[in-house]
Amino acid sequence: MKKIKVVQWGLGNMGRGMVEMLLTKEGVQVAGAIEKRVTEKVDLGTFLGKEVLGIPVHSDAERLLDEVKPDLCILAINSFAKGVVEEIRLLTKKKVNVITIAEEMAYPYVTEPALSEEIHKMAVENGVTVMGTGVNPGFVLDTLIIQLSLGVRRVDHIFARRVNDLSPFGLTVMEEQGVGLSREAFEQGVKDGSIYGHVGFMQSIPMIAKSLGLTYDEIRQTRAPIMTAVRRETKDVVVKAGMVCGCNHTAVALKDGKPVITLEHPQQVRPDMEDIETGDYIEIHGDPDLSMVIRPEVPGGIGTIAAAVNVIPHVINADPGLITMTDIPVTHAIMDDFRNHLK
Amino acid sequence: MKKIKVVQWGLGNMGRGMVEMLLTKEGVQVAGAIEKRVTEKVDLGTFLGKEVLGIPVHSDAERLLDEVKPDLCILAINSFAKGVVEEIRLLTKKKVNVITIAEEMAYPYVTEPALSEEIHKMAVENGVTVMGTGVNPGFVLDTLIIQLSLGVRRVDHIFARRVNDLSPFGLTVMEEQGVGLSREAFEQGVKDGSIYGHVGFMQSIPMIAKSLGLTYDEIRQTRAPIMTAVRRETKDVVVKAGMVCGCNHTAVALKDGKPVITLEHPQQVRPDMEDIETGDYIEIHGDPDLSMVIRPEVPGGIGTIAAAVNVIPHVINADPGLITMTDIPVTHAIMDDFRNHLK
Secondary structure, eight states, rough: OOOEEEEOOSSSHHHHHHHHHHSSSSEEEEEEEEEEEESOOEEEHHHHTTOOOOOOEESSSHEEEEOOOSSSEEEESSSSTTTTTHHHHHHHHTEEEEOOOOGGGGSTTTOHHHHHHHHHHHHHHOOOEEEOOOOOOTTTHHHHHHHGGGOOOOEEEEEEEEEEEOTTTTTTHHHHHTTOHHHHHHHHHHTTTTTOOTTTTTHHHHHHHHTTTTTOOOEEEEEEEEESSOOOSSSSSSOOOTTTEEEEEEEEEEEEEEEEEEEEEEEEEEGGTTTTTOOOEEEEEEEEEEEEEEOOOOOHHHHHHHOOOOHHEEEEEEEHHHEGGGSBBBOOOOSGGGGGGGO | OEEEEEEOOOOOOHHHHHHHHHTTEEESEEEEEEEOOOOOOHHHHHHHHHOOOOOOOOHHHHHHHHHHHOOOOEEEEEETTTHHHHHHHHHTTTTTTTEEGGGGGTTTTTTOHHHHHHHHHHHHHHHEEEEEEEEETTTTTTTHHHHHGGGGGGEEEEEEEEEEOTSSSSSHHHHHHHHOOOOHHHHHHHTSSSSSTTTTHHHHHHHHHHHOOOSSSSEEEEEEEOOOOOSSEEESEEEEETTTEEEEEEEEEEEEEEEEEEEEEEEEGGGGGOOOOOOOEEEEEEEEEEEEEESSSOHHHHHHHHHHHHHHHHHHHOEEEEEEESSSSSOOOOSSSSGGGGG
């Protein structure tokens, strides 16, 4: 059997990480990459500042897809369904399965019902599968909560909190979180919608609720700036003392005024600079109560990279259509040949 | 659509708990129960010491199955594949899907390869699904570990430890663990095989290894008595001070002499009597390291009851055959109508 041919679309921080991970894995090959910043065809190795790999990088997606004819593409260019739909249209037309880390695509049915239906049709008509995943949404604040609930007879309230380091992410995510702004600019950004905070609550909450059969009347969100007392620096940004280093974004699903699902996600760059302990916390209140702690948190960058790469065989195995992490068998790390996991 | 008809086979501690849980759930009905201790037909409510439910309990399995024609049976009578195979033969012949908490059935392929093949054939020929589950094996020391590994790029060593309270279980499990014996009788029991300890390592380790593509040369197990300094009492047993209150059972899968998967499972009745903290601990050492703690542990009794009941729709949805928890989509609590989860 031939190796699984993967094209990486988007070579930002996440995309580069996925390529590097794929290069260490058996039974799967990086057949090419698509990156809009590349004006002419270059070698992926050269692009990454390493030895020549003989793997093409184009900005012309259609040309590259026709040239390498991949089985699957990992799409890492944007957080929103609207920001990836044209790419998904092209990929499905070319009969390519799609994994995307666009956060909204982890469960796009509530925020983009018409687009979800359209993407589902594109996938079904072309016999391929489209799925969104990543560390969150896709894993920590949804799939893992859903899985933990197996051990309980009754769920009254789910409370989960992910305190993480935002540093591994690139500028797309930094801008969504308002990193580097003044408090005033942050608050203005929240008002005008330019600061979104975490893209994921409107995905994770409906995904949990649908899986467990919980209902709610409304979801209330709050977004507050996290201010830094010290200078914090990452590969991509510098935040001066007194400025915004992240966003404390929370969401609660209420039923008859009572919380059913509460998710908190204070994200900031370099929490270590002020000795802030990171971690993932899941509490299921019900019969019985369960309390899970992962400390430090599943790292945001590596977790997203790992999730996107590790689900490759599951996505290829799945029935055609737009699916979510709850439609496929339990997902996991893969240490052997990826082809061993194909049906 | 009619309610999902379930027959409970075995009304020990676990079976009673499953019936009680099922009676609180929507879209699923307890159609009958099979219990060998019942000499004539009785009412399930009467058997449980509650109001009459109008649900028959027989010792004659075939008669009961013909009478109620269930969609699915939960089999809770024995820990081993050999101890449930004849029941599974009858159930599959009657076109009944099977969930069993027989620990060995969570992944019987290694310890009972021929029997696994036979059960798989029975299931396929009759168009039904057979799956083993429970809190462990089935959830904490396998499915949950597998799911957590999604967030890592590379796995070097998995270390997990489940420190739990054995009290909710019935005599079958107590005898397997040597509860109530002297140290000498325990050690003799380990030698002659009458004290097995935890039935699950030879299931969980191969299940994890298969999922993640890890290999090992051998599995080494140790079984040591846990002695109590105080009197410990449960509904089913009394352990005097100085006697065995549980078994510290460990297993390690070695590759080239190095541990790949290490599972520790010290189980005892009433750990609270000596202020022993219970919990589930999962460490994945690799890239990156991840460390998860659930404290107190997912309760053994309730966890097994919940797991067996919560997977009902997934098992009905699955393709015919002998399957495991890794063959079905992520499993979870169900708070709405069970029929909403049927495909």
